[in-house]
Amino acid sequence: MAVYRFRVSFEEFDEIVREVDIKTTQTFEDLHRAIQGSVGYSPEKSSSFYVSSDHWIKGDEIAYLPNQRKIDRGVTLMEKAKLSNFIDDPHQKFYYIYNFDRPFDFHVQLIKIILENEPGKVYPFIFKSTGEAPKLIENNGAVSYLLQAKEKPEDFDFMNEAGFEAEDADELEAMTARDFNAGEKAEDAPGDDDDKDSDDYAEHGDDDEDYSIDDSKDDDY
CATH class of the missing domain: 1.20.5 (Single alpha-helices involved in coiled-coils or other helix-helix interfaces)
Structure with missing residues (x-):
């Protein structure tokens, strides 16, 4: 069975990157949970993938925990949407918004198609992890984030x-x-x-x- 490899990066912090291997038959909910597990956030937040153009212009929406307005509109649900049904391009892009209450925007791009999955490996699988994700801080329902400061060379004393x-x-x-x-x-x-x-x-x-x-x-x- 074929495997997709996606490159996932924060829109505001493009130095923070995850590469995720996932089977073509798995769903967008599986990808959503894999991404949030890799950055340490709770997946139980209203979020959406959008089929995207090369310039990250949002198209069709695929939602998790959508609000009533989206449900009434007939939005596609992540748990029912297989990845392979939304990929027409070997470099397919998805614009991804996590947690509409305090949104983080991500760029998700297909970078490789592996023809055979490795026996015994559990998918989704985090193939590569670069950079520490901002830490979310919740206080009385309000959510903020703290970005880990980069280390700088010490000045000559x-x-x-x-x-x-x-x-x-x-x-x-x-x-x-x-x-x-x-x-x-x-x-x-x-x-x-x-x-x-x-x-x-x-x-x-x-x-x-x-x-x-x-x-x-x-x-x-």
């Missing part, structure tokens, strides 16, 4: 590498302040070059006096 202790911080700050103030004073103080220029000017001034014209000599002529 100059203080620790240099052997500074916590009590050295104040001293280091004071040293920095003193160096800064000393630099400002050095910029404000007159330089030796300025003094030398002044002295040179004074010397040239004396020379000018030596070469001044004595008007009194004109009286001799």
Whole structure:
């Protein structure tokens, strides 16, 4: 019996991925339960698959625990819908919404068709799991989620590498302040070059006096 392999990813967190192997004769409810089991959520929430275009545009709906309006409209139920009846494309896509009260959107895509199932293996089977799913938090009926923070490389800690202790911080700050103030004073103080220029000017001034014209000599002529 043939087996479908689906790639399942969160729409908002596409780095979180599950790959699910499931028999072609199994139902969308089986796939729904396998996906929610792989991310640790309760499957007992109103949810739907939608036959999708290549651009994730939703088409026919396949529902689990639908509301009365959908039932009256004659929506297809997951427990009665075999996967093979809704797959016409070897890369078939389904848009999947979990829990309409606090929805999570998923992209589900057929990525491989395995011609024979492995004897003794229980299907659905989680072939691959990447990333930790957001954790759901329920509080008085309200549902929120917490996404596990990614680990980041630690920043280089100059203080620790240099052997500074916590009590050295104040001293280091004071040293920095003193160096800064000393630099400002050095910029404000007159330089030796300025003094030398002044002295040179004074010397040239004396020379000018030596070469001044004595008007009194004109009286001799």
